[in-house]
Amino acid sequence: MFDIPFETIFFYLFAAISIVFTFLAVTVQKLVHSAVALMLVLTTSAAFYIMLGAEFMAGVQILLYVGGVLILVVFAIMVTSSHELKQEAPTVKRNFAAIFAAVAFFITSFYVFTNDFFNVTNKTLPQDEIGAIGKSFLNYSKNGQILSFELISIILLAALIGGIVIGRKDDDQGSKS
Amino acid sequence: MTVTSTIPLSYWLILSSALFSLGIYGFLTRRNAIGILISIEILVNSTVLNFILFDRYGLVPKIEGEVMGLLVIALAACEVVILFAILLALFRHKMSVNVTKLTDLKG
Known part of the structure:
Protein backbone atom coordinates (compact mmCIF):
# COMPACT_ATOMS: atom_id res chain seq x y z
CA MET A 1 0.00 0.00 0.00
CA PHE A 2 2.72 2.48 0.93
CA ASP A 3 4.90 1.94 -2.10
CA ILE A 4 2.61 3.98 -4.33
CA PRO A 5 4.44 7.21 -5.19
CA PHE A 6 2.91 10.43 -3.95
CA GLU A 7 2.65 11.81 -7.43
CA THR A 8 0.32 9.02 -8.52
CA ILE A 9 -1.95 9.54 -5.52
CA PHE A 10 -2.12 13.27 -6.11
CA PHE A 11 -2.68 12.79 -9.82
CA TYR A 12 -5.75 10.61 -9.31
CA LEU A 13 -7.02 12.77 -6.44
CA PHE A 14 -6.79 16.03 -8.38
CA ALA A 15 -8.06 14.39 -11.58
CA ALA A 16 -11.16 13.15 -9.73
CA ILE A 17 -11.75 16.58 -8.16
CA SER A 18 -11.23 18.31 -11.50
CA ILE A 19 -13.60 16.06 -13.46
CA VAL A 20 -16.34 16.10 -10.80
CA PHE A 21 -16.31 19.88 -10.50
CA THR A 22 -16.13 20.38 -14.26
CA PHE A 23 -19.23 18.23 -14.56
CA LEU A 24 -20.92 20.33 -11.88
CA ALA A 25 -19.85 23.57 -13.55
CA VAL A 26 -21.52 22.63 -16.84
CA THR A 27 -24.68 21.05 -15.44
CA VAL A 28 -25.67 22.87 -12.23
CA GLN A 29 -28.86 24.90 -12.56
CA LYS A 30 -27.72 27.92 -10.56
CA LEU A 31 -25.03 29.98 -12.24
CA VAL A 32 -23.38 31.15 -9.03
CA HIS A 33 -22.78 27.54 -8.02
CA SER A 34 -21.41 26.97 -11.50
CA ALA A 35 -18.93 29.82 -11.00
CA VAL A 36 -17.78 28.38 -7.66
CA ALA A 37 -17.24 24.99 -9.33
CA LEU A 38 -15.27 26.75 -12.06
CA MET A 39 -13.04 28.25 -9.38
CA LEU A 40 -12.23 24.79 -8.06
CA VAL A 41 -11.52 23.50 -11.56
CA LEU A 42 -9.10 26.35 -12.25
CA THR A 43 -7.36 25.87 -8.91
CA THR A 44 -6.85 22.15 -9.49
CA SER A 45 -5.41 23.07 -12.89
CA ALA A 46 -2.84 25.19 -11.07
CA ALA A 47 -2.05 22.10 -8.97
CA PHE A 48 -1.50 20.13 -12.19
CA TYR A 49 0.93 22.77 -13.43
CA ILE A 50 2.90 22.53 -10.20
CA MET A 51 3.00 18.75 -10.57
CA LEU A 52 4.43 19.23 -14.05
CA GLY A 53 7.08 21.61 -12.79
CA ALA A 54 5.60 24.77 -14.31
CA GLU A 55 5.43 26.93 -11.20
CA PHE A 56 5.30 30.21 -13.06
CA MET A 57 2.29 29.03 -15.07
CA ALA A 58 0.59 27.99 -11.85
CA GLY A 59 1.09 31.48 -10.44
CA VAL A 60 -0.23 33.08 -13.61
CA GLN A 61 -3.19 30.72 -13.52
CA ILE A 62 -4.11 31.72 -9.97
CA LEU A 63 -3.54 35.43 -10.56
CA LEU A 64 -5.23 35.76 -13.93
CA TYR A 65 -7.93 33.11 -13.90
CA VAL A 66 -8.96 32.74 -10.29
CA GLY A 67 -8.25 36.38 -9.48
CA GLY A 68 -9.31 38.13 -12.66
CA VAL A 69 -11.50 36.12 -14.99
CA LEU A 70 -13.55 34.51 -12.26
CA ILE A 71 -14.32 37.85 -10.61
CA LEU A 72 -15.45 39.11 -14.00
CA VAL A 73 -17.69 36.05 -14.47
CA VAL A 74 -19.28 36.50 -11.04
CA PHE A 75 -19.71 40.19 -11.76
CA ALA A 76 -21.41 39.35 -15.07
CA ILE A 77 -23.77 37.00 -13.25
CA MET A 78 -24.67 39.72 -10.75
CA VAL A 79 -25.09 42.50 -13.32
CA THR A 80 -27.35 40.49 -15.60
CA SER A 81 -29.23 39.20 -12.51
CA SER A 82 -28.85 35.64 -13.73
CA HIS A 83 -28.32 34.52 -10.16
CA GLU A 84 -32.00 34.97 -9.41
CA LEU A 85 -33.39 32.72 -12.07
CA LYS A 86 -32.76 29.02 -12.29
CA GLN A 87 -31.44 27.87 -15.62
CA GLU A 88 -33.89 25.66 -17.43
CA ALA A 89 -32.74 22.14 -18.21
CA PRO A 90 -31.80 21.51 -21.85
CA THR A 91 -34.34 19.85 -24.11
CA VAL A 92 -33.99 16.14 -24.75
CA LYS A 93 -32.94 16.63 -28.35
CA ARG A 94 -30.28 19.21 -27.53
CA ASN A 95 -29.04 17.16 -24.60
CA PHE A 96 -28.71 14.07 -26.76
CA ALA A 97 -26.85 15.96 -29.48
CA ALA A 98 -24.46 17.50 -26.97
CA ILE A 99 -23.75 14.15 -25.29
CA PHE A 100 -23.13 12.64 -28.71
CA ALA A 101 -20.66 15.38 -29.65
CA ALA A 102 -18.79 15.20 -26.34
CA VAL A 103 -18.60 11.40 -26.28
CA ALA A 104 -17.52 11.27 -29.92
CA PHE A 105 -14.71 13.71 -29.21
CA PHE A 106 -13.64 11.78 -26.15
CA ILE A 107 -13.60 8.40 -27.90
CA THR A 108 -11.64 9.78 -30.84
CA SER A 109 -9.04 11.46 -28.66
CA PHE A 110 -8.85 8.41 -26.38
CA TYR A 111 -8.04 6.27 -29.38
CA VAL A 112 -5.38 8.71 -30.52
CA PHE A 113 -3.80 9.21 -27.12
CA THR A 114 -3.57 5.54 -26.15
CA ASN A 115 -1.77 4.75 -29.39
CA ASP A 116 1.74 5.60 -28.31
CA PHE A 117 3.15 7.44 -31.26
CA PHE A 118 4.26 10.62 -29.54
CA ASN A 119 8.02 10.86 -29.11
CA VAL A 120 8.13 11.15 -25.35
CA THR A 121 11.20 11.78 -23.28
CA ASN A 122 12.02 12.99 -19.83
CA LYS A 123 13.77 16.06 -21.09
CA THR A 124 16.06 18.45 -19.26
CA LEU A 125 14.39 21.68 -18.32
CA PRO A 126 16.07 25.08 -18.42
CA GLN A 127 17.56 26.06 -15.09
CA MET B 1 16.52 19.50 -13.32
CA THR B 2 14.85 16.69 -15.17
CA VAL B 3 11.23 15.74 -15.19
CA THR B 4 10.92 12.51 -13.28
CA SER B 5 7.24 12.01 -13.76
CA THR B 6 5.91 8.59 -12.93
CA ILE B 7 2.67 9.26 -14.75
CA PRO B 8 2.61 8.41 -18.47
CA LEU B 9 1.80 11.15 -20.93
CA SER B 10 -1.32 9.37 -22.17
CA TYR B 11 -2.95 9.56 -18.72
CA TRP B 12 -2.53 13.31 -18.66
CA LEU B 13 -3.82 13.62 -22.21
CA ILE B 14 -6.91 11.55 -21.42
CA LEU B 15 -7.58 13.76 -18.40
CA SER B 16 -7.37 16.92 -20.48
CA SER B 17 -9.56 15.48 -23.21
CA ALA B 18 -12.15 14.46 -20.60
CA LEU B 19 -12.22 18.07 -19.37
CA PHE B 20 -12.51 19.25 -22.97
CA SER B 21 -15.44 16.88 -23.64
CA LEU B 22 -17.29 18.16 -20.59
CA GLY B 23 -16.65 21.69 -21.81
CA ILE B 24 -18.13 20.81 -25.21
CA TYR B 25 -21.19 19.39 -23.49
CA GLY B 26 -21.69 22.56 -21.46
CA PHE B 27 -21.07 24.78 -24.47
CA LEU B 28 -23.79 23.01 -26.45
CA THR B 29 -26.41 22.73 -23.70
CA ARG B 30 -26.26 26.07 -21.87
CA ARG B 31 -28.81 28.70 -22.89
CA ASN B 32 -27.52 31.52 -20.74
CA ALA B 33 -24.58 33.36 -22.29
CA ILE B 34 -22.69 33.34 -18.99
CA GLY B 35 -23.02 29.55 -18.83
CA ILE B 36 -21.46 29.43 -22.29
CA LEU B 37 -18.69 31.73 -21.05
CA ILE B 38 -17.94 29.34 -18.18
CA SER B 39 -17.81 26.43 -20.61
CA ILE B 40 -15.39 28.35 -22.85
CA GLU B 41 -13.15 28.91 -19.83
CA ILE B 42 -13.09 25.15 -19.19
CA LEU B 43 -12.19 24.49 -22.84
CA VAL B 44 -9.34 27.02 -22.81
CA ASN B 45 -8.08 25.68 -19.51
CA SER B 46 -7.75 22.12 -20.79
CA THR B 47 -5.99 23.46 -23.89
CA VAL B 48 -3.38 25.23 -21.76
CA LEU B 49 -2.86 21.99 -19.84
CA ASN B 50 -2.15 20.26 -23.14
CA PHE B 51 0.39 22.92 -24.14
CA ILE B 52 2.29 22.45 -20.88
CA LEU B 53 2.15 18.66 -21.22
CA PHE B 54 3.74 18.66 -24.64
CA ASP B 55 6.28 21.20 -23.43
CA ARG B 56 7.25 18.91 -20.55
CA TYR B 57 7.18 15.56 -22.32
CA GLY B 58 8.34 16.70 -25.74
CA LEU B 59 11.66 16.01 -27.38
CA VAL B 60 13.00 19.50 -27.91
CA PRO B 61 14.61 21.06 -24.81
CA LYS B 62 12.80 24.36 -25.08
CA ILE B 63 10.18 26.30 -23.25
CA GLU B 64 7.93 27.17 -26.19
CA GLY B 65 4.96 25.27 -24.79
CA GLU B 66 4.79 27.42 -21.70
CA VAL B 67 5.17 30.54 -23.82
CA MET B 68 2.22 29.44 -25.93
CA GLY B 69 0.26 28.67 -22.77
CA LEU B 70 0.85 32.21 -21.54
CA LEU B 71 -0.33 33.60 -24.88
CA VAL B 72 -3.48 31.47 -24.72
CA ILE B 73 -4.21 32.68 -21.18
CA ALA B 74 -3.81 36.30 -22.30
CA LEU B 75 -6.14 35.69 -25.25
CA ALA B 76 -8.72 34.10 -22.95
CA ALA B 77 -8.59 37.15 -20.69
CA CYS B 78 -9.20 39.43 -23.71
CA GLU B 79 -12.06 37.25 -24.83
CA VAL B 80 -13.73 37.40 -21.41
CA VAL B 81 -13.46 41.20 -21.36
CA ILE B 82 -15.06 41.53 -24.80
CA LEU B 83 -17.75 38.99 -23.98
CA PHE B 84 -18.58 40.80 -20.76
CA ALA B 85 -18.94 44.09 -22.64
CA ILE B 86 -21.18 42.44 -25.24
CA LEU B 87 -23.27 40.86 -22.47
CA LEU B 88 -23.71 44.25 -20.81
CA ALA B 89 -24.84 45.86 -24.06
CA LEU B 90 -27.13 42.89 -24.75
CA PHE B 91 -28.68 43.00 -21.31
CA ARG B 92 -29.32 46.73 -21.65
CA HIS B 93 -31.24 46.22 -24.88
CA LYS B 94 -33.00 42.90 -24.28
CA MET B 95 -33.10 42.52 -20.48
CA SER B 96 -32.01 38.91 -21.00
CA VAL B 97 -28.85 37.00 -21.88
CA ASN B 98 -30.61 33.90 -23.15
CA VAL B 99 -28.91 33.12 -26.44
CA THR B 100 -31.86 31.20 -27.86
CA LYS B 101 -33.92 34.40 -27.88
CA LEU B 102 -31.47 36.34 -30.02
CA THR B 103 -33.21 35.86 -33.34
CA ASP B 104 -33.26 39.43 -34.67
CA LEU B 105 -30.99 38.62 -37.59
CA LYS B 106 -32.94 35.51 -38.54
CA GLY B 107 -34.40 35.87 -42.04
Missing part, protein backbone atom coordinates in the same frame (compact mmCIF):
# COMPACT_ATOMS: atom_id res chain seq x y z
CA ASP A 128 15.48 29.16 -14.49
CA GLU A 129 12.05 28.80 -16.02
CA ILE A 130 10.97 32.43 -15.80
CA GLY A 131 14.17 33.70 -17.33
CA ALA A 132 13.83 31.25 -20.19
CA ILE A 133 10.25 32.39 -20.81
CA GLY A 134 11.30 36.05 -20.85
CA LYS A 135 14.23 35.36 -23.16
CA SER A 136 11.99 33.39 -25.50
CA PHE A 137 9.47 36.25 -25.64
CA LEU A 138 12.07 38.90 -26.45
CA ASN A 139 14.19 36.80 -28.77
CA TYR A 140 14.09 38.24 -32.29
CA SER A 141 16.29 35.64 -33.93
CA LYS A 142 14.98 32.64 -35.85
CA ASN A 143 13.23 30.71 -33.06
CA GLY A 144 12.14 33.72 -31.03
CA GLN A 145 8.61 34.65 -30.08
CA ILE A 146 8.87 38.43 -30.41
CA LEU A 147 6.16 38.58 -33.07
CA SER A 148 3.57 36.83 -30.91
CA PHE A 149 4.62 39.03 -28.00
CA GLU A 150 3.98 42.18 -30.01
CA LEU A 151 0.75 40.77 -31.41
CA ILE A 152 -0.60 39.93 -27.97
CA SER A 153 0.14 43.45 -26.77
CA ILE A 154 -1.81 44.91 -29.70
CA ILE A 155 -4.66 42.46 -29.08
CA LEU A 156 -4.76 43.44 -25.40
CA LEU A 157 -4.96 47.12 -26.33
CA ALA A 158 -7.69 46.39 -28.89
CA ALA A 159 -9.65 44.38 -26.30
CA LEU A 160 -9.32 47.25 -23.82
CA ILE A 161 -10.64 49.82 -26.28
CA GLY A 162 -13.29 47.45 -27.62
CA GLY A 163 -14.52 46.62 -24.13
CA ILE A 164 -14.92 50.29 -23.28
CA VAL A 165 -16.63 51.16 -26.58
CA ILE A 166 -19.05 48.23 -26.57
CA GLY A 167 -19.91 48.39 -22.89
CA ARG A 168 -20.34 52.16 -22.76
CA LYS A 169 -23.79 53.55 -22.16
CA ASP A 170 -24.79 55.39 -25.33
CA ASP A 171 -27.03 58.02 -23.77
CA ASP A 172 -25.47 60.85 -25.77
CA GLN A 173 -26.71 59.64 -29.13
CA GLY A 174 -28.45 62.85 -30.16
CA SER A 175 -25.72 65.25 -29.19
CA LYS A 176 -22.59 64.82 -31.26
CA SER A 177 -19.76 64.22 -28.84
Whole structure:
Protein backbone atom coordinates (compact mmCIF):
# COMPACT_ATOMS: atom_id res chain seq x y z
CA MET A 1 0.00 0.00 0.00
CA PHE A 2 2.72 2.48 0.93
CA ASP A 3 4.90 1.94 -2.10
CA ILE A 4 2.61 3.98 -4.33
CA PRO A 5 4.44 7.21 -5.19
CA PHE A 6 2.91 10.43 -3.95
CA GLU A 7 2.65 11.81 -7.43
CA THR A 8 0.32 9.02 -8.52
CA ILE A 9 -1.95 9.54 -5.52
CA PHE A 10 -2.12 13.27 -6.11
CA PHE A 11 -2.68 12.79 -9.82
CA TYR A 12 -5.75 10.61 -9.31
CA LEU A 13 -7.02 12.77 -6.44
CA PHE A 14 -6.79 16.03 -8.38
CA ALA A 15 -8.06 14.39 -11.58
CA ALA A 16 -11.16 13.15 -9.73
CA ILE A 17 -11.75 16.58 -8.16
CA SER A 18 -11.23 18.31 -11.50
CA ILE A 19 -13.60 16.06 -13.46
CA VAL A 20 -16.34 16.10 -10.80
CA PHE A 21 -16.31 19.88 -10.50
CA THR A 22 -16.13 20.38 -14.26
CA PHE A 23 -19.23 18.23 -14.56
CA LEU A 24 -20.92 20.33 -11.88
CA ALA A 25 -19.85 23.57 -13.55
CA VAL A 26 -21.52 22.63 -16.84
CA THR A 27 -24.68 21.05 -15.44
CA VAL A 28 -25.67 22.87 -12.23
CA GLN A 29 -28.86 24.90 -12.56
CA LYS A 30 -27.72 27.92 -10.56
CA LEU A 31 -25.03 29.98 -12.24
CA VAL A 32 -23.38 31.15 -9.03
CA HIS A 33 -22.78 27.54 -8.02
CA SER A 34 -21.41 26.97 -11.50
CA ALA A 35 -18.93 29.82 -11.00
CA VAL A 36 -17.78 28.38 -7.66
CA ALA A 37 -17.24 24.99 -9.33
CA LEU A 38 -15.27 26.75 -12.06
CA MET A 39 -13.04 28.25 -9.38
CA LEU A 40 -12.23 24.79 -8.06
CA VAL A 41 -11.52 23.50 -11.56
CA LEU A 42 -9.10 26.35 -12.25
CA THR A 43 -7.36 25.87 -8.91
CA THR A 44 -6.85 22.15 -9.49
CA SER A 45 -5.41 23.07 -12.89
CA ALA A 46 -2.84 25.19 -11.07
CA ALA A 47 -2.05 22.10 -8.97
CA PHE A 48 -1.50 20.13 -12.19
CA TYR A 49 0.93 22.77 -13.43
CA ILE A 50 2.90 22.53 -10.20
CA MET A 51 3.00 18.75 -10.57
CA LEU A 52 4.43 19.23 -14.05
CA GLY A 53 7.08 21.61 -12.79
CA ALA A 54 5.60 24.77 -14.31
CA GLU A 55 5.43 26.93 -11.20
CA PHE A 56 5.30 30.21 -13.06
CA MET A 57 2.29 29.03 -15.07
CA ALA A 58 0.59 27.99 -11.85
CA GLY A 59 1.09 31.48 -10.44
CA VAL A 60 -0.23 33.08 -13.61
CA GLN A 61 -3.19 30.72 -13.52
CA ILE A 62 -4.11 31.72 -9.97
CA LEU A 63 -3.54 35.43 -10.56
CA LEU A 64 -5.23 35.76 -13.93
CA TYR A 65 -7.93 33.11 -13.90
CA VAL A 66 -8.96 32.74 -10.29
CA GLY A 67 -8.25 36.38 -9.48
CA GLY A 68 -9.31 38.13 -12.66
CA VAL A 69 -11.50 36.12 -14.99
CA LEU A 70 -13.55 34.51 -12.26
CA ILE A 71 -14.32 37.85 -10.61
CA LEU A 72 -15.45 39.11 -14.00
CA VAL A 73 -17.69 36.05 -14.47
CA VAL A 74 -19.28 36.50 -11.04
CA PHE A 75 -19.71 40.19 -11.76
CA ALA A 76 -21.41 39.35 -15.07
CA ILE A 77 -23.77 37.00 -13.25
CA MET A 78 -24.67 39.72 -10.75
CA VAL A 79 -25.09 42.50 -13.32
CA THR A 80 -27.35 40.49 -15.60
CA SER A 81 -29.23 39.20 -12.51
CA SER A 82 -28.85 35.64 -13.73
CA HIS A 83 -28.32 34.52 -10.16
CA GLU A 84 -32.00 34.97 -9.41
CA LEU A 85 -33.39 32.72 -12.07
CA LYS A 86 -32.76 29.02 -12.29
CA GLN A 87 -31.44 27.87 -15.62
CA GLU A 88 -33.89 25.66 -17.43
CA ALA A 89 -32.74 22.14 -18.21
CA PRO A 90 -31.80 21.51 -21.85
CA THR A 91 -34.34 19.85 -24.11
CA VAL A 92 -33.99 16.14 -24.75
CA LYS A 93 -32.94 16.63 -28.35
CA ARG A 94 -30.28 19.21 -27.53
CA ASN A 95 -29.04 17.16 -24.60
CA PHE A 96 -28.71 14.07 -26.76
CA ALA A 97 -26.85 15.96 -29.48
CA ALA A 98 -24.46 17.50 -26.97
CA ILE A 99 -23.75 14.15 -25.29
CA PHE A 100 -23.13 12.64 -28.71
CA ALA A 101 -20.66 15.38 -29.65
CA ALA A 102 -18.79 15.20 -26.34
CA VAL A 103 -18.60 11.40 -26.28
CA ALA A 104 -17.52 11.27 -29.92
CA PHE A 105 -14.71 13.71 -29.21
CA PHE A 106 -13.64 11.78 -26.15
CA ILE A 107 -13.60 8.40 -27.90
CA THR A 108 -11.64 9.78 -30.84
CA SER A 109 -9.04 11.46 -28.66
CA PHE A 110 -8.85 8.41 -26.38
CA TYR A 111 -8.04 6.27 -29.38
CA VAL A 112 -5.38 8.71 -30.52
CA PHE A 113 -3.80 9.21 -27.12
CA THR A 114 -3.57 5.54 -26.15
CA ASN A 115 -1.77 4.75 -29.39
CA ASP A 116 1.74 5.60 -28.31
CA PHE A 117 3.15 7.44 -31.26
CA PHE A 118 4.26 10.62 -29.54
CA ASN A 119 8.02 10.86 -29.11
CA VAL A 120 8.13 11.15 -25.35
CA THR A 121 11.20 11.78 -23.28
CA ASN A 122 12.02 12.99 -19.83
CA LYS A 123 13.77 16.06 -21.09
CA THR A 124 16.06 18.45 -19.26
CA LEU A 125 14.39 21.68 -18.32
CA PRO A 126 16.07 25.08 -18.42
CA GLN A 127 17.56 26.06 -15.09
CA ASP A 128 15.48 29.16 -14.49
CA GLU A 129 12.05 28.80 -16.02
CA ILE A 130 10.97 32.43 -15.80
CA GLY A 131 14.17 33.70 -17.33
CA ALA A 132 13.83 31.25 -20.19
CA ILE A 133 10.25 32.39 -20.81
CA GLY A 134 11.30 36.05 -20.85
CA LYS A 135 14.23 35.36 -23.16
CA SER A 136 11.99 33.39 -25.50
CA PHE A 137 9.47 36.25 -25.64
CA LEU A 138 12.07 38.90 -26.45
CA ASN A 139 14.19 36.80 -28.77
CA TYR A 140 14.09 38.24 -32.29
CA SER A 141 16.29 35.64 -33.93
CA LYS A 142 14.98 32.64 -35.85
CA ASN A 143 13.23 30.71 -33.06
CA GLY A 144 12.14 33.72 -31.03
CA GLN A 145 8.61 34.65 -30.08
CA ILE A 146 8.87 38.43 -30.41
CA LEU A 147 6.16 38.58 -33.07
CA SER A 148 3.57 36.83 -30.91
CA PHE A 149 4.62 39.03 -28.00
CA GLU A 150 3.98 42.18 -30.01
CA LEU A 151 0.75 40.77 -31.41
CA ILE A 152 -0.60 39.93 -27.97
CA SER A 153 0.14 43.45 -26.77
CA ILE A 154 -1.81 44.91 -29.70
CA ILE A 155 -4.66 42.46 -29.08
CA LEU A 156 -4.76 43.44 -25.40
CA LEU A 157 -4.96 47.12 -26.33
CA ALA A 158 -7.69 46.39 -28.89
CA ALA A 159 -9.65 44.38 -26.30
CA LEU A 160 -9.32 47.25 -23.82
CA ILE A 161 -10.64 49.82 -26.28
CA GLY A 162 -13.29 47.45 -27.62
CA GLY A 163 -14.52 46.62 -24.13
CA ILE A 164 -14.92 50.29 -23.28
CA VAL A 165 -16.63 51.16 -26.58
CA ILE A 166 -19.05 48.23 -26.57
CA GLY A 167 -19.91 48.39 -22.89
CA ARG A 168 -20.34 52.16 -22.76
CA LYS A 169 -23.79 53.55 -22.16
CA ASP A 170 -24.79 55.39 -25.33
CA ASP A 171 -27.03 58.02 -23.77
CA ASP A 172 -25.47 60.85 -25.77
CA GLN A 173 -26.71 59.64 -29.13
CA GLY A 174 -28.45 62.85 -30.16
CA SER A 175 -25.72 65.25 -29.19
CA LYS A 176 -22.59 64.82 -31.26
CA SER A 177 -19.76 64.22 -28.84
CA MET B 1 16.52 19.50 -13.32
CA THR B 2 14.85 16.69 -15.17
CA VAL B 3 11.23 15.74 -15.19
CA THR B 4 10.92 12.51 -13.28
CA SER B 5 7.24 12.01 -13.76
CA THR B 6 5.91 8.59 -12.93
CA ILE B 7 2.67 9.26 -14.75
CA PRO B 8 2.61 8.41 -18.47
CA LEU B 9 1.80 11.15 -20.93
CA SER B 10 -1.32 9.37 -22.17
CA TYR B 11 -2.95 9.56 -18.72
CA TRP B 12 -2.53 13.31 -18.66
CA LEU B 13 -3.82 13.62 -22.21
CA ILE B 14 -6.91 11.55 -21.42
CA LEU B 15 -7.58 13.76 -18.40
CA SER B 16 -7.37 16.92 -20.48
CA SER B 17 -9.56 15.48 -23.21
CA ALA B 18 -12.15 14.46 -20.60
CA LEU B 19 -12.22 18.07 -19.37
CA PHE B 20 -12.51 19.25 -22.97
CA SER B 21 -15.44 16.88 -23.64
CA LEU B 22 -17.29 18.16 -20.59
CA GLY B 23 -16.65 21.69 -21.81
CA ILE B 24 -18.13 20.81 -25.21
CA TYR B 25 -21.19 19.39 -23.49
CA GLY B 26 -21.69 22.56 -21.46
CA PHE B 27 -21.07 24.78 -24.47
CA LEU B 28 -23.79 23.01 -26.45
CA THR B 29 -26.41 22.73 -23.70
CA ARG B 30 -26.26 26.07 -21.87
CA ARG B 31 -28.81 28.70 -22.89
CA ASN B 32 -27.52 31.52 -20.74
CA ALA B 33 -24.58 33.36 -22.29
CA ILE B 34 -22.69 33.34 -18.99
CA GLY B 35 -23.02 29.55 -18.83
CA ILE B 36 -21.46 29.43 -22.29
CA LEU B 37 -18.69 31.73 -21.05
CA ILE B 38 -17.94 29.34 -18.18
CA SER B 39 -17.81 26.43 -20.61
CA ILE B 40 -15.39 28.35 -22.85
CA GLU B 41 -13.15 28.91 -19.83
CA ILE B 42 -13.09 25.15 -19.19
CA LEU B 43 -12.19 24.49 -22.84
CA VAL B 44 -9.34 27.02 -22.81
CA ASN B 45 -8.08 25.68 -19.51
CA SER B 46 -7.75 22.12 -20.79
CA THR B 47 -5.99 23.46 -23.89
CA VAL B 48 -3.38 25.23 -21.76
CA LEU B 49 -2.86 21.99 -19.84
CA ASN B 50 -2.15 20.26 -23.14
CA PHE B 51 0.39 22.92 -24.14
CA ILE B 52 2.29 22.45 -20.88
CA LEU B 53 2.15 18.66 -21.22
CA PHE B 54 3.74 18.66 -24.64
CA ASP B 55 6.28 21.20 -23.43
CA ARG B 56 7.25 18.91 -20.55
CA TYR B 57 7.18 15.56 -22.32
CA GLY B 58 8.34 16.70 -25.74
CA LEU B 59 11.66 16.01 -27.38
CA VAL B 60 13.00 19.50 -27.91
CA PRO B 61 14.61 21.06 -24.81
CA LYS B 62 12.80 24.36 -25.08
CA ILE B 63 10.18 26.30 -23.25
CA GLU B 64 7.93 27.17 -26.19
CA GLY B 65 4.96 25.27 -24.79
CA GLU B 66 4.79 27.42 -21.70
CA VAL B 67 5.17 30.54 -23.82
CA MET B 68 2.22 29.44 -25.93
CA GLY B 69 0.26 28.67 -22.77
CA LEU B 70 0.85 32.21 -21.54
CA LEU B 71 -0.33 33.60 -24.88
CA VAL B 72 -3.48 31.47 -24.72
CA ILE B 73 -4.21 32.68 -21.18
CA ALA B 74 -3.81 36.30 -22.30
CA LEU B 75 -6.14 35.69 -25.25
CA ALA B 76 -8.72 34.10 -22.95
CA ALA B 77 -8.59 37.15 -20.69
CA CYS B 78 -9.20 39.43 -23.71
CA GLU B 79 -12.06 37.25 -24.83
CA VAL B 80 -13.73 37.40 -21.41
CA VAL B 81 -13.46 41.20 -21.36
CA ILE B 82 -15.06 41.53 -24.80
CA LEU B 83 -17.75 38.99 -23.98
CA PHE B 84 -18.58 40.80 -20.76
CA ALA B 85 -18.94 44.09 -22.64
CA ILE B 86 -21.18 42.44 -25.24
CA LEU B 87 -23.27 40.86 -22.47
CA LEU B 88 -23.71 44.25 -20.81
CA ALA B 89 -24.84 45.86 -24.06
CA LEU B 90 -27.13 42.89 -24.75
CA PHE B 91 -28.68 43.00 -21.31
CA ARG B 92 -29.32 46.73 -21.65
CA HIS B 93 -31.24 46.22 -24.88
CA LYS B 94 -33.00 42.90 -24.28
CA MET B 95 -33.10 42.52 -20.48
CA SER B 96 -32.01 38.91 -21.00
CA VAL B 97 -28.85 37.00 -21.88
CA ASN B 98 -30.61 33.90 -23.15
CA VAL B 99 -28.91 33.12 -26.44
CA THR B 100 -31.86 31.20 -27.86
CA LYS B 101 -33.92 34.40 -27.88
CA LEU B 102 -31.47 36.34 -30.02
CA THR B 103 -33.21 35.86 -33.34
CA ASP B 104 -33.26 39.43 -34.67
CA LEU B 105 -30.99 38.62 -37.59
CA LYS B 106 -32.94 35.51 -38.54
CA GLY B 107 -34.40 35.87 -42.04
